[in-house]
Amino acid sequence: MICVKLEGHDFKYQVEDVIKLFFYNEDIAYVDEFPADFKGIFVLIRIAGADGSLAEKKEDSLNDDKIYIELWRDGINIYNSGNNIAPVSTPRDIKKHIHKKKLKMELKRQLYLVFKFLTGKSMPWGILTGIRPAKIVHEMLEMSYTEDSISDSLKGYYMVKEDKAEVLLNVAKKEKAILDLASPNSVSIYIGIPFCTTRCLYCSFTSNPISLSSDIVKKYMDALMVEMAKTASIINRNGWSVQSIYIGGGTPTSIDEKSLNRLLSYVGSTFDTGNLEEFTLEAGRPDSLNIDKLSIIKASRVDRISINPQSMNDDVLKAIGRNHTARDIEWAFRKAREIGFDNINMDIIAGLPGESAQMFNKSLERILELSPDSLTVHTLSIKRGSKLIDDKTSHTDISNGEIEEMVGAAAEYAYRMGMKPYYLYRQKNILGNLENIGYSTEGHESIYNIQIMEEKQPIIAMGAGAVTKMVYPEENRIERVFNVKSVNEYIQRIDEMVARKETIM
Numbered sequence: 001m002i003c004v005k006l007e008g009h010d011f012k013y014q015v016e017d018v019i020k021l022f023f024y025n026e027d028i029a030y031v032d033e034f035p036a037d038f039k040g041i042f043v044l045i046r047i048a049g050a051d052g053s054l055a056e057k058k059e060d061s062l063n064d065d066k067i068y069i070e071l072w073r074d075g076i077n078i079y080n081s082g083n084n085i086a087p088v089s090t091p092r093d094i095k096k097h098i099h100k101k102k103l104k105m106e107l108k109r110q111l112y113l114v115f116k117f118l119t120g121k122s123m124p125w126g127i128l129t130g131i132r133p134a135k136i137v138h139e140m141l142e143m144s145y146t147e148d149s150i151s152d153s154l155k156g157y158y159m160v161k162e163d164k165a166e167v168l169l170n171v172a173k174k175e176k177a178i179l180d181l182a183s184p185n186s187v188s189i190y191i192g193i194p195f196c197t198t199r200c201l202y203c204s205f206t207s208n209p210i211s212l213s214s215d216i217v218k219k220y221m222d223a224l225m226v227e228m229a230k231t232a233s234i235i236n237r238n239g240w241s242v243q244s245i246y247i248g249g250g251t252p253t254s255i256d257e258k259s260l261n262r263l264l265s266y267v268g269s270t271f272d273t274g275n276l277e278e279f280t281l282e283a284g285r286p287d288s289l290n291i292d293k294l295s296i297i298k299a300s301r302v303d304r305i306s307i308n309p310q311s312m313n314d315d316v317l318k319a320i321g322r323n324h325t326a327r328d329i330e331w332a333f334r335k336a337r338e339i340g341f342d343n344i345n346m347d348i349i350a351g352l353p354g355e356s357a358q359m360f361n362k363s364l365e366r367i368l369e370l371s372p373d374s375l376t377v378h379t380l381s382i383k384r385g386s387k388l389i390d391d392k393t394s395h396t397d398i399s400n401g402e403i404e405e406m407v408g409a410a411a412e413y414a415y416r417m418g419m420k421p422y423y424l425y426r427q428k429n430i431l432g433n434l435e436n437i438g439y440s441t442e443g444h445e446s447i448y449n450i451q452i453m454e455e456k457q458p459i460i461a462m463g464a465g466a467v468t469k470m471v472y473p474e475e476n477r478i479e480r481v482f483n484v485k486s487v488n489e490y491i492q493r494i495d496e497m498v499a500r501k502e503t504i505m
């Protein structure tokens with residue numbers, strides 16, 4: 001347990017972000033007083049003006065706020081930031097929320113340094129704890145910062161390690177080149193098929209076992225078509241053009257051939273695909289694929305598929321709840337190539353239970369032989385809603401050093417396959433505080449992946465659990481509307497889902 005006392009502010013989110021970097025498994029308790037006889041870590045974080053008045057009580061807290069931190073272990077004071085601290089200054093004509101943003105970031109910096117001092121550890125991404133670290137680089141690129149100054153800022157102010165800073169800058173530049181090509185009135189479309197053959201141990205998505213859901217698939221497709229038809233007419237009415245379509249889930253190929261054909265035909269006939277640049281379908285699991293389904297997909301507008309091994313070790317596949325072998329993955333990949341797919345992504349996860357760095361390398365070796373067009377390397381994250389979260393022991397036996405070794409090996413293999421990193425994101429509770437990173441050969445970068453990550457374009461999403469995002473870059477504002485996650489509720493409340501969407505589109 002770590003006890004925290006906040007004075008003059010309520011920046012709990014930032015405080016927890018930093019504490020969890022160093023003490024993932026510790027609970028955090030907020031207290032009003034130093035607990036008597038407390039054994040453990042106690043942190044006091046006070047924000048006050050130069051005159052000592054607490055920031056939240058001052059009429060105008062601009063210009064002179066200072067962040068004071070005291071750290072106590074087992075009742076003994078081991079750190080005190082003292083009085084000689086530079087204030088966080090913001091000119092008085094700048095809006096208060098900007099000053100608050102600066103204060104929050106500085107608080108993270110100061111707290112990070114205190115915990116670095118306490119533990120002797122530093123984190124690969126420094127204080128960049130958010131999901132989208134490339135956004136900061138995009139902001140700096142837009143403000144015409146030079147590459148050197150961006151790199152210095154990442155390594156200095158944000159305390160990102162050198163190799164991560166380099167990859168982040170390269171990713172942001174690659175993304176920018178692709179983002180700049182999108183027309184201003186373009187949107188991307190997401191369609192969710194929330195069924196899978198079995199549920200993976202780490203899954204937190206809307207995914208229902210198809211064997212228990214086959215009688216509901218038709219009703220789901222009927223409801224989805226209502227939402228698609230209405231959405232297409234709103235898109236047309238607004239004069240938007242569809243740049244990319246992504247059908248995910250779940251695993252869309254887990255539905256039967258007839259339903260898959262119906263889905264793809266309906267998408268093709270309902271949305272205006274005249275300006276479409278990319279159409280991805282997740283064909284993630286080989287136990288959901290056969291030649292007929294691959295042929296149906298090939299006959300549609302889909303031009304990018306994802307066949308996702310996650311691991312090429314049979315024991316690991318079994319342990320994570322997958323009903324197939326590595327040879328099944330190879331079969332599906334080779335069949336897809338034979339049928340003519342020339343843009344195939346593969347996903348792999350570093351840190352799966354029971355998979356050592358050596359075994360992970362074996363997976364990479366087999367992927368190298370297949371030579372996909374892009375490779376997405378995930379680091380395992382323990383998510384709410386997954387079976388894995390209940391079983392903390394199965395994922396704590398792997399060291400940060402070993403995870404870093406795996407992620408480094410994946411990068412090497414990606415380079416050997418002629419790929420470069422093109423998009424990147426982070427997740428909460430990700431092992432080793434690392435990242436997920438997409439590598440691609442030239443010209444096979446996924447537009448949709450970049451758009452969803454950098455939030456420069458509306459994503460119009462349909463299906464159970466789908467989230468539509470309207471983006472207003474000039475106002476620095478995003479509006480979201482959520483569909484219900486339950487398949488049954490989605491079917492029953494489809495008119496409400498459509499109406500919700502209409503309120504923001």
Ligand code: SF4
Binds near residue numbers: 207251285
């Ligand atoms: S294949 Fe993906 S969506 Fe399906 S259960 Fe596994 S992680 Fe979840």
